[in-house]
Structure formats: structure tokens, C-alpha cells
Amino acid sequence: MNVKKFSMHVDVDSFIPATEEEKAYMVQMRPSSTFFRDGMKRLLKNGVATASLVIIIVITLASLIIPAFWPYSYETMLGVQPGKAVDSSYNNLAPFEYGASEKARIEAGEKIFPHIFGTDNQGRDYFIRVVYGTRISLAVGFFASIIVLIIGMTVGSIAGYFGGAVDLIIMRIVDIIYSLPDMLMVILLAAVLKETLGSALEGTALEKIGSNIISLFIVFGVLYWVSMSRLIRGQILSLREQEYVLAARAAGAKGGRIIKKHLLPNSISVVIISTALQIPNAIFTESYLSFLGLGVNAPMPSLGSLASDALNGLSSYPYRLIIPAIVISLIVLSLNLFGDGLRDAFDPKLRT
Amino acid sequence: MNSKTMFYILKRILLAVLTVWVVITVTFFVMHAVPGGPFTSEKAISPAAQAALEAKYGLDKPLMQQYFTYLEDIVTKFDFGPSLKQRGRMVIDIITDGMKTSAKLGVIAAVIAAVSGIVLGAVAALRRNKLIDKIVMVITTAFVSMPSFIMGALLLALFAVSLHLLPANGAAKGGLVLPIITLSLYPMAYITRLTRSSMLDVLGQDYIRTAKAKGVSGTKIIFGHALKNSLIPVITYFGPMLAYIVTGSLVVERIFAVPGIGKAFVQSITNRDYPLIMGTTIVLAVLIVIMNLVSDILYKVVDPRINLE
Numbered sequence: 059m060n061v062k063k064f065s066m067h068v069d070v071d072s073f074i075p076a077t078e079e080e081k082a083y084m085v086q087m088r089p090s091s092t093f094f095r096d097g098m099k100r101l102l103k104n105g106v107a108t109a110s111l112v113i114i115i116v117i118t119l120a121s122l123i124i125p126a127f128w129p130y131s132y133e134t135m136l137g138v139q140p141g142k143a144v145d146s147s148y149n150n151l152a153p154f155e156y157g158a159s160e161k162a163r164i165e166a167g168e169k170i171f172p173h174i175f176g177t178d179n180q181g182r183d184y185f186i187r188v189v190y191g192t193r194i195s196l197a198v199g200f201f202a203s204i205i206v207l208i209i210g211m212t213v214g215s216i217a218g219y220f221g222g223a224v225d226l227i228i229m230r231i232v233d234i235i236y237s238l239p240d241m242l243m244v245i246l247l248a249a250v251l252k253e254t255l256g257s258a259l260e261g262t263a264l265e266k267i268g269s270n271i272i273s274l275f276i277v278f279g280v281l282y283w284v285s286m287s288r289l290i291r292g293q294i295l296s297l298r299e300q301e302y303v304l305a306a307r308a309a310g311a312k313g314g315r316i317i318k319k320h321l322l323p324n325s326i327s328v329v330i331i332s333t334a335l336q337i338p339n340a341i342f343t344e345s346y347l348s349f350l351g352l353g354v355n356a357p358m359p360s361l362g363s364l365a366s367d368a369l370n371g372l373s374s375y376p377y378r379l380i381i382p383a384i385v386i387s388l389i390v391l392s393l394n395l396f397g398d399g400l401r402d403a404f405d406p407k408l409r410t
Numbered sequence: 411m412n413s414k415t416m417f418y419i420l421k422r423i424l425l426a427v428l429t430v431w432v433v434i435t436v437t438f439f440v441m442h443a444v445p446g447g448p449f450t451s452e453k454a455i456s457p458a459a460q461a462a463l464e465a466k467y468g469l470d471k472p473l474m475q476q477y478f479t480y481l482e483d484i485v486t487k488f489d490f491g492p493s494l495k496q497r498g499r500m501v502i503d504i505i506t507d508g509m510k511t512s513a514k515l516g517v518i519a520a521v522i523a524a525v526s527g528i529v530l531g532a533v534a535a536l537r538r539n540k541l542i543d544k545i546v547m548v549i550t551t552a553f554v555s556m557p558s559f560i561m562g563a564l565l566l567a568l569f570a571v572s573l574h575l576l577p578a579n580g581a582a583k584g585g586l587v588l589p590i591i592t593l594s595l596y597p598m599a600y601i602t603r604l605t606r607s608s609m610l611d612v613l614g615q616d617y618i619r620t621a622k623a624k625g626v627s628g629t630k631i632i633f634g635h636a637l638k639n640s641l642i643p644v645i646t647y648f649g650p651m652l653a654y655i656v657t658g659s660l661v662v663e664r665i666f667a668v669p670g671i672g673k674a675f676v677q678s679i680t681n682r683d684y685p686l687i688m689g690t691t692i693v694l695a696v697l698i699v700i701m702n703l704v705s706d707i708l709y710k711v712v713d714p715r716i717n718l719e
């Protein structure tokens with residue numbers, strides 16, 4: 059034990075004013091970091107999440123850019139040319155094979171862009187179909203999640219803000235929708251909307267998107283907002299009671315400042331994370347419905363419908379199934395891993 | 411069981427009954443929103459037959475009255491009406507026929523998923539951060555992010571088409587092997603991850619340390635204390651697992667041509683056989699709701715510490 063501690067002698071050295079050097083040492087070297095920058099730093103340190111993010115960005119950019127310069131389109135049947143008989147040599151080409159008239163042009167010295175993945179049974183370039191299908195699947199996943207976010211946020215904040223009877227009624231409705239078998243209801247609604255929407259949309263701008271995708275959005279909007287609204291309601295209820303909100307109020311902060319500085323930053327991360335985790339779910343559901351023939355309208359491809367179409371020629375052209383299968387698994391896997399990384403980086407409290 | 415638990419169970423049952431009613435109501439009205447209604451077939455039938463059909467199902471009566479008749483028939487007689495496309499067959503007969511195959515498929519898949527998932531999860535937790543743990547986690551992560559139809563189609567391509575090991579047709583002898591594997595992989599991966607994380611949680615508890623300090627043998631700790639307690643969260647997954655197997659079987663039965671309820675359902679959608687769509691939706695939904703109810707109540711009864719409110 060240090061006996062000196064008990065003596066009343068004071069070490070005078072401890073009371074000499076600090077030199078400039080010492081002062082500089084004590085100054086905080088780091089610039090103050092924001093919540094967002096902190097989270098990004100943690101996220102980028104997470105190798106798996108960063109790799110997933112890179113994969114997602116590459117796939118998204120590819121699906122957006124490639125169709126712009128690719129010489130083939132997803133709906134052109136290469137064997138069908140106006141005024142000529144259908145050239146069936148274009149159907150079911152193996153990867154890097156050419157159709158009859160293309161071969162003739164190659165022999166004449168012309169350069170023909172290869173069909174990297176061959177063509178499908180109607181003579182459509184398969185590579186561009188996969189790229190386009192990826193774009194559709196990503197877009198459906200993204201917009202469906204936004205719809206879920208908007209509806210869930212509105213209903214959840216209404217329930218959390220008003221409380222009392224409004225909250226009780228909304229939450230009972232949420233309970234019931236939550237316990238519905240979602241996939242069965244999705245199939246039922248998609249099957250019915252497919253029949254009823256088609257005629258209703260005719261002539262409007264929405265027709266181009268296709269009745270099936272619209273009905274998919276409706277189904278998502280009707281069924282999947284419940285968990286989001288539960289989450290936001292819970293956030294609002296618990297954040298209102300937090301000590302730091304009380305402290306801010308005691309320090310004289312006004313309502314607007316509390317909302318802007320405390321409530322929003324603290325709840326927005328949870329919202330963004332669950333929206334990010336909703337995207338792979340939506341892609342999953344879309345591909346599932348497309349596989350059952352309830353997804354996108356032909357000739358538009360989606361990854362699910364491509365896989366579904368590939369089933370018929372499975373024994374001869376297994377790669378036509380494997381390619382969309384890999385793409386869809388890669389997208390879902392990396393979105394899930396990235397969502398997990400996002401959660402770990404921005405809200406360590408949520409970690410399970 | 412105290413009164414609070416009883417109250418919870420009662421509340422839960424009430425919610426389940428309400429959910430079933432909502433399912434039936436939604437199904438009925440959604441189906442009647444289709445132009446022409448569910449009992450019209452697009453094939454022209456003779457006016458006499460049309461009149462007979464209308465009289466039999468009261469299609470001339472107001473919609474609300476039809477609804478109550480439909481509800482009453484279901485609740486009292488399990489009567490979902492006749493199939494539109496399979497002449498002379500009742501919907502309920504088609505469902506029970508399909509159920510025989512589908513139930514076998516689902517139950518075996520569920521048992522395989524539960525047993526192998528628990529074993530793999532426990533092994534991964536006990537060998538945490540060792541090679542075997544890492545292998546198990548990588549494989550299960552891959553399985554969890556693969557849609558069931560992709561999994562089924564890939565298994566079909568590999569084992570039936572390329573290697574010719576197993577039949578591709580679900581109705582053939584041994585044809586159920588591939589569908590069962592397809593259906594069990596996702597829940598197996600999920601249960602593995604669930605068991606692993608809950609086992610890790612339990613192994614860190616004080617009572618495990620106490621048991622170790624007392625000198626209880628390793629096997630006894632694992633089987634007597636750790637495993638039993640770490641299985642509690644797995645119980646909650648039984649409801650969602652059944653829901654997954656039911657929806658999964660829709661595509662799996664399509665891929666492997668298994669003559670089950672899933673195939674009947676998908677066919678009824680493409681044929682627009684509305685009474686069959688309604689009947690199948692309701693039966694499957696009731697099944698899922700009941701399973702969710704059972705697993706929730708079991709969860710509460712097994713571990714009274716859990717506060718579900």
C-alpha cells in the first residue's frame with residue numbers, strides 16, 4: 059500500500075500551470091463526429107457488410123446501365139423479322155452460338171455481338187432478359203418497401219401520437235392482420251387483382267407497368283405495413299419517455315428542437331434498417347408470385363418468372379435456371395447481410 | 411398455471427377465432443369482387459343449368475345472405491361447395507385427397523428440419539468459432555437466403571436430371587424424397603441458427619457455471635440443463651415453420667408434380683376455379699392459425715417467466 063497517500067504533504071509540482079505542449083496534448087485531436095459519420099465508420103469496418111454493399115451497387119448499376127447500350131432488347135425475338143418467315147435457328151441457342159443469318163454475316167466479315175447466355179425458346183437474348191429481370195426484381199423490392207414504409211409510418215405515428223382509443227383500435231387491427239397467413243392472402247389478392255385490375259387500368263399511364271406489378275404493390279401496401287407501424291409506434295412511445303428527452307426539456311429545449319435533434323435521429327435509424335431488411339423480403343415475394351404465374355406480365359421478365367420458364371427445358375438447358383437462381387440468391391443474401399451490418403452499425407441496441 | 415396465463419391463453423384463442431373469421435370473410439368478399447362472381451364459369455352453360463346453380467347457391471339472393479350461408483356451411487358442415495372445373499367433385503373432397511400426400515410431405519419435412527436443426531445448432535454452439543461452427547453457419551446462411559422454388563429446381567436439376575439418382579416425378583416411387591429435402595432445408599437452417607444463438611445464451615448463464623463448479627459432468631450439463639432450456643425459443647418457430655412449409659409446398663409440389671393440396675391450389679388459380687381457391691385458402695389458413703396458436707401457448711406454458719404482453 060502506498061503510505062504517501064495518507065500524508066498531508068502536497069506535491070507542489072502538481073500545481074504548476076501546464077506548458078503549451080501539455081495543453082496541446084490534452085486538446086481533443088479528433089474533430090467531433092456526427093451520428094451518421096460514426097455509423098458509417100462502423101459499417102465500413104464490417105467487411106461482410108461492405109462486400110455486400112459493393113455487390114448490391116454493382117448489380118444495381120449493371121441492371122440500370124447495361125440495357126442502355128446492349129444491342130439486343132429483352133422482348134425482341136431475334137428469329138422474327140418483318141416480312142420474313144420465322145427463323146427458328148435463333149430459338150434455344152447455346153451460349154456464344156449464333157443464328158443462321160448471323161452466321162452468314164460473320165462469314166461476310168461482319169462483327170456480331172455474341173449471345174453470352176444464348177437465347178430462350180422464343181429466340182430472345184437471354185443475357186439481357188436476366189439483366190432486365192434483375193432490374194424489375196430490384197425495382198419491385200425497392201418500391202414495395204417504400205410503400206410499406208409510408209403506410210406503416212403514417213399509421214404507426216398516428217397510433218403512437220394519439221394513444222388511447224385510437225391506438226387501441228389500430229393496434230387490434232394490426233394484431234389481426236399480423237396473424238393472417240400472409241403468403242396465402244398475398245396469393246389470393248394477387249390472383250383476384252390480376253383479374254379485376256387489367257380492365258380498370260386500360261388506357262391509363264399505369265397500364266405500362268402492368269396490372270400484376272400494381273397488384274403486387276397493393277398487396278404489399280395492404281398486408282406488410284403492420285410490422286413497420288408496430289415498430290414506429292413502439293419507437294415513438296419509448297423515445298418520448300427517455301431521460302435525454304426529459305433532460306433536453308429541463309434544459310429549456312423547445313418541442314421542435316427535441317423532435318429534430320433527439321426523436322428523429324434516434325428513430326430514423328431503426329426505420330431505415332427495417333426498410334432495408336424489407337427489400338429482400340419483397341424481392342422474395344415477387345419472385346415467388348412470378349414463379350406461380352402471378353407476377354409480372356409477359357413478355358416482361360423477372361428473376362422469378364425466368365426461373366419458372368426455365369423449369370420446362372430443365373434437362374436440356376439447366377443454365378437457364380441456374381443463372382437467375384444465382385442472381386436472386388446473391389441479391390437476397392447480400393441485402394440481408396448488408397441490412398444486418400447496417401443494424402449493427404447504427405443501432406447496437408437492436409442486435410440479437 | 412396462474413390466472414394471468416389462463417387470461418393470456420383465452421385472449422390468444424379469441425384472437426385466433428377472430429383471425430379465422432377475417433380470413434373467411436376476406437376470402438369470400440374478395441372472390442365475389444371478381445367480375446361475375448366465383449360460381450360463374452366462362453364456358454357457356456345452358457340457362458337451365460345456370461338457373462339450377464343459382465338456385466342451389468342462392469346467387470339470386472343478396473350478397474350478405476350468400477355470405478351467411480357460406481359461413482354457416484363451412485362452420486357446420488365443412489362444405490365449401492362444388493369445384494367448378496372438376497365436375498361432380500366437392501371442394502372438400504379435393505382438399506382431403508390432396509392433404510393425404512401433402513400432410514405426409516409436410517410432417518416428414520418438419521421432423522427432419524427440427525431434429526437436424528437442433529443437433530446442428532447444438533454442435534455449432536458447443537464448438538463455437540471452431541471450423542465446424544463456421545461451416546454450419548456459412549451453409550445455413552446460404553440456405554436461408556435461397557427461395558424454396560430455386561432450391562427445389564436446383565435439387566431437381568442436380569439429382570434427378572443430371573445424376574438420375576432420384577425420380578423427378580413426385581408421384582413415382584421414392585419421388586417424395588426430393589420434395590421433402592427441399593422443404594426441410596430452409597426450416598432446418600433457421601432452427602440451426604435459432605438453437606445455436608439460444609444455446610450460446612444459455613451456456614453463459616449462472617446456473618451452468620454453478621453446475622460446472624459442482625462438478626456435474628459435461629454430458630449431463632448439456633442434456634440436463636443447456637439443451638432443454640435452449641429449445642424454448644425453437645418452440646415459437648413451429649408456427650411460422652408450418653406456414654413456410656404450407657407456402658413452400660405450393661411451389662415444391664408444382665416443381666416435382668406431387669399430387670398434393672399445393673398443386674391443386676396452384677392449378678385452381680390458373681384455372682380460375684374460385685370455389686377451390688376459396689376452400690383451399692381457408693383450410694390452409696386455419697391450419698396455420700391453429701399451429702401459431704398452439705406454439706404460442708406452449709411457449710407461454712413451458713416458460714412462465716416470459717412476459718408476452
